Amino acid sequence: MTSLVADAMQTELGAREVWPNNVKLYEPYQAEQIVLPDYASCLGVRTFLKMCSLPFSRELRINAEEMSPSGSVPFLQVGAFLVAEFNPIVAFVGLRGFQLSADLSDTxxxxxxxxxxxxxxxxxxAEKYxxxxxxxxxxxxxxxxxxxxxxxxxxxxIPMMKQRSMMSQLNSVGWADKSLEEVLGEIKSCCQALSERLEQQKYFFGDSPTDLDALxxxxxxxxxxxxxxxxxxxGDIKEFVNLTEFCQRIEEKYFKEKEDD
Known part of the structure; x- marks a missing residue:
């Protein structure tokens, strides 16, 4: 069943351009305000848009989180649409005809x-923890x-309220009672699985990037x-040499001399 968002988008688009030139990505201020989970999310979305070769401008706001339709950052403004967080943004961009995974098999x-x-x-x-x-x-x-x-x-x-909210989220998924050692072990296990999937490839699914590479x-x-x-x-992540080289390649290709980050 076609989603309401998809229907509204197609009504708006008609025969016009599928990606406007005035798209804005709203984020918190990087140097003094942003916290680790939000930074990872913002960087993932920014990387995804760059991999899709879609133009956008970054808008840094002290109240970006309050402006967001979901209460989370980053969020994208495309015409009349506001879309927040990595997965919804990837889906939204896909409705515009830009899919990094279009050439992959069903498997x-x-x-x-x-x-x-x-x-x-x-x-x-782990980042929230x-x-x-x-x-x-x-x-x-x-x-x-x-x-x-x-x-x-x-x-x-505000930090105290935010902390209570984050601890409630961690508790709901069974992470609040983990020890730090367990969390660090989870990170290493995840890196091990990613390292084995990547092997010596340029990207996780060959020579072209996908949503996974950006994330x-x-x-x-x-x-x-x-x-x-x-x-x-x-130090733990650097044990996986192919993952650190992967990060270096993406930083070099999509961010060096293109942004003042």
Whole structure:
């Protein structure tokens, strides 16, 4: 059954261009405000759009999360449409005729979806755990960044409310009671599975990028470059040489000398 979004899009499009020139991607401020899970999500979406060769401008807002239709970042504005988060944005872009996985077989598409689900579940929850559950990181890094753009008393109220929300999410998926060692083990297990799938290929499904490549880069590059007190996540990931080389290739191709990141 055709979705309401698809129907509305086709009504709007008619015979006009399928990708406008004034598309905007809304994100929090990177240097002082964004926290690890949001940075990974924003970077994944940005990478996906670049892999699709779709023009967009980045709009940094202190209230990007409040502006988002889902309450999460990033979100994309295309004409009258606002679409938030990685999977809905990939689906929305696909309705416009841009699909990185279009040439994959049905079996490969099923495998791609399974790996995307694994990455989002394990690395996504691990980033929330590290940011909000580990006291040292929450106190020294996450809460200050989350509250940095707000005046008192919002600069401490908003981080506390956000932390309660994140802990509720982690509890609902069985991650709140994990130990730090278990979480780090989950990250390594996920990296092991990704490393075995990638092998010596350029991308996970051959010589052309897919949604999975953008998603994995967003998470792994964030974990490789973030500095968190008391945790050496980058050291664990760097044990998987093909994954670090994968991240270097994507950074070189899509970001070097193109953005001031």
């Amino acid at each position: 490969e598409r099923a495998e791609l979806k399974a790996y995307c689900a694994m990455v989002s579940s394990i690395l996504g929850n 590290l940011s909000w559950k580990v006291d040292t990181i929450a106190v020294e890094v996450t809460r200050p960044r989350c509250g940095s753009v707000h005046p008192w008393p919002l600069n401490w109220m 994995v880069f967003g998470h792994l590059f964030s974990l490789l470059t973030i500095q968190l007190p008391g945790v050496d996540i980058a």
